[in-house]
Amino acid sequence: MTKSVIKSVKTQPVGFAPILKHYFERCAIAKIIDENIELDPSRKVLTHGQASMAMITGILFQILQLYRICKFATETRVLDVILPNITPDQYFDDRLADTLDTIFDYGIGNLKVLVTIQSPFIKTKIKVVQQKMKRLNVLNPLQKDILTILEVPMECYSYEHMFDTG
Numbered sequence: 121m122t123k124s125v126i127k128s129v130k131t132q133p134v135g136f137a138p139i140l141k142h143y144f145e146r147c148a149i150a151k152i153i154d155e156n157i158e159l160d161p162s163r164k165v166l167t168h169g170q171a172s173m174a175m176i177t178g179i180l181f182q183i184l185q186l187y188r189i190c191k192f193a194t195e196t197r198v199l200d201v202i203l204p205n206i207t208p209d210q211y212f213d214d215r216l217a218d219t220l221d222t223i224f225d226y227g228i229g230n231l232k233v234l235v236t237i238q239s240p241f242i243k244t245k246i247k248v249v250q251q252k253m254k255r256l257n258v259l260n261p262l263q264k265d266i267l268t269i270l271e272v273p274m275e276c277y278s279y280e281h282m283f284d285t286g
Contacts (some may be wrong), residue, residue, distance in 0.1 A: 128228065136215055137201040143150050144173050144202065148243040156234055160218070166210045171219035174211055177202055186213035 144150065157168045166174075177199060178189045193208035194211040199227025200208075223231055236242055 132197045134197050134201050137198040147239045152235050152238045157222055168219045171216050174199055175216055186216045208218045
């Protein structure tokens, strides 16, 4: 019989962090934010894109107050899985609030459009929906509800407008 080399195993719960990391990478949210929103030169570690990912993660893990994200990063490995090179002390509330202020100044609507337009993953999903809708030739009630929730004017999805690539 072979001897076990491992003396002990310590597990750490990470929840759905690996799935979330994969989704963030496919959507390229941090990259799009960082390419479009200027970072203050005094900020050396955490970019606006990374801070945004941390705040989105916090919301999904029901950490809704900015001051609690630093503690969340210290007590769990979730943010370490998503952003492995960032230490927990970098998620302090003033830094995260700075990102929110900068995004507000840039224009949250402008950023939402950029992420939707520039993310290859989201563009692919939109094309699939467009192809299905073209075959159906009408919006079903669920699609109309989704467009309402996303605050997309219905006229943007008229077939003349939607498939006009010029």
